[in-house]
Amino acid sequence: MSRSDRGGHPPAAIPPDILLFWTFGPYSGDLTVQESNEIMARATRELVGELVRNALELAQADGALPPIPPIELRIERPKEREHGDYSCNVALRLASAVRMPPMGVASAIAQRILRTEPIAEVDVAPPGFINLTLDPEWQRGQLLAVIEAGDEWGRTEVGAGQRVQVEFVSANPTGPLQVGNGRGAVLGDALASVLDAAGFEVEREYYINDAGAQIRLFGRTLFARYQQQFGREVPLPDGGYQGAYMIDLAARLKDETGERWLESSDDPPADLTERGLELMVEQIREDLAMLRVEFNHWQRESALFEAANGASTYDVAMNRLRDGSFVIEKEGAVWFRAEDLGEDKDNVLIRSSGEPTYFASDVAYHYDKFLRRGFDTVIDVWGADHQGHVARTRAAVSAVGGDGDALEVLLYQLVHLRRGEERVRMSKRTGEIVTLRELVEEVGADAARFFMLQRSADAQMDFDLEAAASADPRQNPASYVKYAHARCASVMRTASDAGLTASSDHLDLLAADQESVLIAEILRLPELVEDMALKREPHHLTYYAQSLAQAFTQFYDTCRIVVPEEPQRSAARLTLTLAAQAALAAALRMLGVDAPDEM
RNA sequence: GCCCCCGUAGCUCAGGGGAUAGAGCACCGGCCUCCGGAGCCGGGAGCGUAGGUUCGAAUCCUACCGGGGGUACCA
Numbered sequence: 001m002s003r004s005d006r007g008g009h010p011p012a013a014i015p016p017d018i019l020l021f022w023t024f025g026p027y028s029g030d031l032t033v034q035e036s037n038e039i040m041a042r043a044t045r046e047l048v049g050e051l052v053r054n055a056l057e058l059a060q061a062d063g064a065l066p067p068i069p070p071i072e073l074r075i076e077r078p079k080e081r082e083h084g085d086y087s088c089n090v091a092l093r094l095a096s097a098v099r100m101p102p103m104g105v106a107s108a109i110a111q112r113i114l115r116t117e118p119i120a121e122v123d124v125a126p127p128g129f130i131n132l133t134l135d136p137e138w139q140r141g142q143l144l145a146v147i148e149a150g151d152e153w154g155r156t157e158v159g160a161g162q163r164v165q166v167e168f169v170s171a172n173p174t175g176p177l178q179v180g181n182g183r184g185a186v187l188g189d190a191l192a193s194v195l196d197a198a199g200f201e202v203e204r205e206y207y208i209n210d211a212g213a214q215i216r217l218f219g220r221t222l223f224a225r226y227q228q229q230f231g232r233e234v235p236l237p238d239g240g241y242q243g244a245y246m247i248d249l250a251a252r253l254k255d256e257t258g259e260r261w262l263e264s265s266d267d268p269p270a271d272l273t274e275r276g277l278e279l280m281v282e283q284i285r286e287d288l289a290m291l292r293v294e295f296n297h298w299q300r301e302s303a304l305f306e307a308a309n310g311a312s313t314y315d316v317a318m319n320r321l322r323d324g325s326f327v328i329e330k331e332g333a334v335w336f337r338a339e340d341l342g343e344d345k346d347n348v349l350i351r352s353s354g355e356p357t358y359f360a361s362d363v364a365y366h367y368d369k370f371l372r373r374g375f376d377t378v379i380d381v382w383g384a385d386h387q388g389h390v391a392r393t394r395a396a397v398s399a400v401g402g403d404g405d406a407l408e409v410l411l412y413q414l415v416h417l418r419r420g421e422e423r424v425r426m427s428k429r430t431g432e433i434v435t436l437r438e439l440v441e442e443v444g445a446d447a448a449r450f451f452m453l454q455r456s457a458d459a460q461m462d463f464d465l466e467a468a469a470s471a472d473p474r475q476n477p478a479s480y481v482k483y484a485h486a487r488c489a490s491v492m493r494t495a496s497d498a499g500l501t502a503s504s505d506h507l508d509l510l511a512a513d514q515e516s517v518l519i520a521e522i523l524r525l526p527e528l529v530e531d532m533a534l535k536r537e538p539h540h541l542t543y544y545a546q547s548l549a550q551a552f553t554q555f556y557d558t559c560r561i562v563v564p565e566e567p568q569r570s571a572a573r574l575t576l577t578l579a580a581q582a583a584l585a586a587a588l589r590m591l592g593v594d595a596p597d598e599m
Numbered sequence: 600g601c602c603c604c605c606g607u608a609g610c611u612c613a614g615g616g617g618a619u620a621g622a623g624c625a626c627c628g629g630c631c632u633c634c635g636g637a638g639c640c641g642g643g644a645g646c647g648u649a650g651g652u653u654c655g656a657a658u659c660c661u662a663c664c665g666g667g668g669g670u671a672c673c674a
Contacts, residue, residue, distance in 0.1 A: 080618070089617060092654075102654075127654070129618070172674070214674065333672050344601080344670085351672040358674050387603050388669050413604060414667070421610095454623095455612065458604055460667065462611060467624080474637065477623065483637055494634045543613060546622075553638065562634045599637075 043156055043527040044118055048086050048132055049075045051119060055112035056090065064108040066098050077524070084123065084131035085520065091128040102128025139519050140507040143579040146522055147502075151585035151595070154525035159200030159533060165369060166192040168381035169288065170207040173280040174218040176245055177287045177436040180383060183415050183461065185436075186452040186592070188381040189293045190538035191410070193590040198533030203375075206295045207365065210277055211302045212358060217241070219273030223261070225250035226272065230262055249276055290440045291448060292592045304364045314356070317367035317400050318349070326399040336363070341395040359389075363396045370402035379408045379536065387411055410536055412457040420466045443468035446593045450478035453591060454542045477546050478593055484549035485588065487556065488581035489597035495562045495574050502578050503571035510572050514555040518576060521551040522583040529590075538590070545587040552580045 053073055059065040071090065078087045091106035098105060106124040113122045113132070120135035146153050168188025171181045189204065196202045209215070221240035228234055229250050236242070253261075253275060261269045281298070288294070304313045311319075321327050321336065328335050332352035336359070339346050349360040369378050382389070390409045398404035417424035417434055424434060440448050447468040454477070455461045467475040474480075495501070510519065525544070532540050561573040588595040 076617085078618075079614095079620085083618070087618085092617075095654075125618075127618080209674070212674080331672080335672090348672045353672075355672090357672070384604065384668055386669085386674085389674095390603090411604075459612075460605065464611075464624095467611085475624070476637095479637070480623090483635085487635060487638095491634055498634090539613085543622075550622090554640095556634080557636095557639045560634065598635090 045527045058112045084133040086132045088130045146579040153586040154529045157199040159198040163201045164377045165375045167205040182436040185293045204295045219268030222276045223268035229254045314364040317364040320400045367400040413460040481545045481549040485584040486599045502574035506568040514558045518551040518555045
């Protein structure tokens with residue numbers, strides 16, 4: 001059983017999603033292009049919120065509204081285009097407190113919102129919304145910043161100065177990765193990318209459970225298979241690993257080292273286990289590389305037990321628990337007093353056999369993460385079947401001196417495979433196992449990643465191999481998005497052949513509906529990145545990518561880009577094409593999906 | 600029993616206090632003298648049930664029904 005089979009739920013302690021707190025003074029003066037680009041990096045939404053905030057304060061200052069305590073402003077994206085680019089419901093929420101009709105509150109605020117960049121229009125709409133429309137010229141000007149950012153477009157600074165560790169997959173090295181591990185891999189990797197884009201300092205980590213009973217069993221199974229390689233009739237140990245991969249592993253050891261362990265009286269020989277583990281980890285690393293998932297750090301569980309300067313991490317952590325009176329001995333075992341911390345029951349740390357449990361290692365591991373390595377936030381990505389471990393692990397973090405709330409556990413639900421109508425069994429028993437490698441070989445890394453990320457972690461997932469692998473790319477949204485990117489590149493090639501180049505001289509010619517929609521879609525990436533990062537929900541990327549690709553395709557379909565007779569309009573549309581390509585590339589990069597120039 | 604996740608269109612799923620609930624697939628009907636038709640445009644159909652909170656509920660709360668997971672001196 002692996003940690004990635006674990007589950008859980010996005011933490012309670014997530015920062016507020018899009019609550020905006022204003023720490024800077026009133027906006028004033030004109031913007032140069034460069035300054036406005038910097039503001040873009042902070043997300044347009046924030047600037048809009050600041051203008052609304054100022055208006056709200058002004059309304060109170062001049063008596064149009066009675067004094068009210070500070071309130072959180074929420075700036076939203078209305079669904080309907082007619083409602084502008086942003087909307088704010090603050091008047092509705094304030095109405096009863098100030099004993100005024102919502103529409104009155106709304107106009108009092110709206111009248112005082114500065115019509116300055118980036119805002120062009122402010123409207124009040126029943127029942128009391130303030131709708132804000134961005135200045136189209138300002139928006140078009142932002143395209144240059146997008147092009148300059150390239151596939152780095154969308155980066156923001158909300159996470160600046162915070163170190164986050166994302167620990168994911170962490171499957172036991174006793175067998176190959178399975179499809180469920182793939183979901184954790186893609187989820188963790190994309191989340192890390194999104195956090196990185198949001199300005200966090202991110203580390204991707206894989207925890208190798210290379211200690212404990214399951215490793216001994218792995219070694220004994222491997223030793224039996226190894227002996228069988230020489231024609232000996234040695235039975236597998238009780239509960240041993242049945243998979244054929246153990247036979248392959250044994251054959252490889254035989255090729256590598258011949259009879260070296262054949263007459264060993266150890267069961268298993270320590271270095272046989274060690275070599276077997278190395279090979280398994282190597283295979284896991286390869287499987288993940290096929291999915292384009294790479295880690296900054298591979299942490300071995302066994303290292304927690306190695307003494308450095310006298311005491312191991314494990315010893316230090318256990319001593320901390322003892323010093324804090326968080327342990328109790330009963331029934332011959334050592335327990336973590338979780339009941340005292342509000343849990344249902346205590347948890348065994350050290351078995352009556354004297355052997356530490358997995359939970360004890362985990363306590364030491366999280367002590368290491370927080371107290372030794374000093375991460376501000378640790379996000380563990382676990383499969384839903386480990387949901388029961390969340391509370392006690394948090395409690396343990398607090399008990400060893402960390403902040404339990406800084407440990408977030410992102411739980412993802414199970415994956416069911418099917419081919420069209422046919423359910424594909426994902427048995428943990430012998431034989432029928434569908435490995436991650438098989439999945440990637442069948443559908444490719446791009447489709448595997450895109451499909452895995454199309455669902456929120458909370459939702460169980462049906463993964464349709466037929467659709468993901470379909471020769472008909474219409475079944476495959478990943479291809480649709482990649483195609484849009486390739487088409488951008490293709491248009492640029494065509495333009496180049498016609499002697500046309502992009503230019504920002506006449507961006508005012510970009511006024512068609514499809515052009516406005518595409519511009520808005522491109523420009524909303526930074527705030528999407530913030531939302532995804534703060535809510536730990538990378539799956540929105542797939543929807544954004546599709547919506548952006550669709551906006552580009554509609555633009556392409558309606559507005560002819562390369563028209564030699566109209567060089568100015570062409571130049572403007574080529575600028576838009578380049579910006580769309582950059583935004584597509586940025587989304588695909590965070591998704592970990594290829595952004596090809598041709599397909 | 601208790602704990603966690605999920606019930607939204609025929610299917611797979613977004614949306615998770617706000618204005619007329621969306622996408623893809625499937626189905627039906629249109630669109631190629633033109634930059635890649637791997638495309639575009641149009642059409643029908645839906646928030647498990649019952650209460651509650653709220654100016655406003657698919658969204659929050661309670662109960663119930665249904666599906667999945669957990670509840671070890673396993674990991």
